[in-house]
Amino acid sequence: MTLITFAPTQVLAGLSAAEGNGFHPPTLSEFFPGQLFGAGTWWGPSRINLIGLLMAGLLALFFVSAFRKPGVVPGRLQMLGEMGVTFVRSQIIDEVIGKQGRRFLPYLVTLFFMVFVLNIAGVLPTLNMAGTAVIGVPMFLAGVSWLVFNVVGVQTHGLGGYLRNNLFPPGVPKPLYLLLTPIEAISTFVLRPVTLTIRLMANMMAGHLMLVLFFAASSYLLFEAQPALKPLGVAAVAMGFAFTLFEILVAGLQAYIFTLLTALYIGGAMSEAH
C-alpha cells in the first residue's frame, strides 16, 4: 500500500529516482532544484521555497481561524490551538525558564510550530521535502533566537554585566581566564546559533536523503532488477515505511529541541550569575 502511495510521488516530484535505465541514488542536487520562475533573480523561488511558503501559510491560516473568536467554551479548532500553546507553555517554558519566561510565549510558540510544520512537509506525499532541509530557514530562525537571547541578556544585566557573566564566570582562578574567556566567547556567541542551524538542517537533509534512497531502491528493485532481487524490493518498501514513521518522530523532536534550546538560552541570559 505504501508503494501505491509513494511510487506516484516519485514521478510527480521529479526526483532523480529510477525511472528506467538503472538505479539513481540521491545526490546533493536534490536540495538545489531549479528556480520555478524568475530564474536567475535573487527572489526566484525553487520548489523548496514554495513548500516553505505553503506550509507557513497553512500554519498561519490554522492559528488565525483557531483564535479568531475565542469563546470560554472552546470549539474544536480553538481546543487544538490551545493544546498547542499549552504544550509549549507547560513543557518548554515552565520547565526551563519558569514563570517569568511567559512573556516569550508568542515567539516560542511561533518557533515551535513553524519548525514542526516545515519539518513535517518532508513526509507529506506530494511535497516530499522539508522546508528546513536547506540552510536558509534554519539560519534565519537561529539568528532570530540569537538576537532574542542576547537582547534579553543585555536588557536584564546591562551590556557590561551580561558580558561579565558570560565571559568571566565567577569562581575561577585568575590565570585560567586567559584560556576560559575565548572558549566561552566562541561557545556562547558563535557556536550556539551555528549548532542550532546545523542540527536542524542536517537532521532534515539526512532524513530526506534516506527516504529518497529507500524509495528509489524499492522502485528499482521491484520493477527493473532481476527477479531474484524482488524480495529485497519488498524489504526496501518496508524500510521506507518504517523510516517515514521515524521521520515524523524526528520532525517533532527537532522542533521540540530547537525551541527547548532557545528557551534554555533565554533563561540562561535572564538568570543571575551563579
Added chain:
Amino acid sequence: MDLLAQVSGNVNAIGYGLAAIGPGIGLGILIGKALEGMARQPEVTGVLRTNMFIGIALVEALALIGLVAGFIFT
C-alpha cells in the same frame, strides 16, 4: 615510488563513520543514565526527560556536523 595501496571512492563516508562513534557512545551513556535515574525515582521523570533531550541535542549535533562536513569538504 610505487603505489602500494590505495583507497578509492569517497573518503567522506569513512570520515562520517569515524565521526559517529563518539556521539553514538555518548548518546548511549546519556540515555542509559537517564533511564536509570527514571527507574530509581519515577517522580522526577519529567525533569530527567527534559534534561535528557537537551543532552541528546548537544551530543547529536556533533554527529550531524560530521555528516555535513563530508559535504562541505568535497
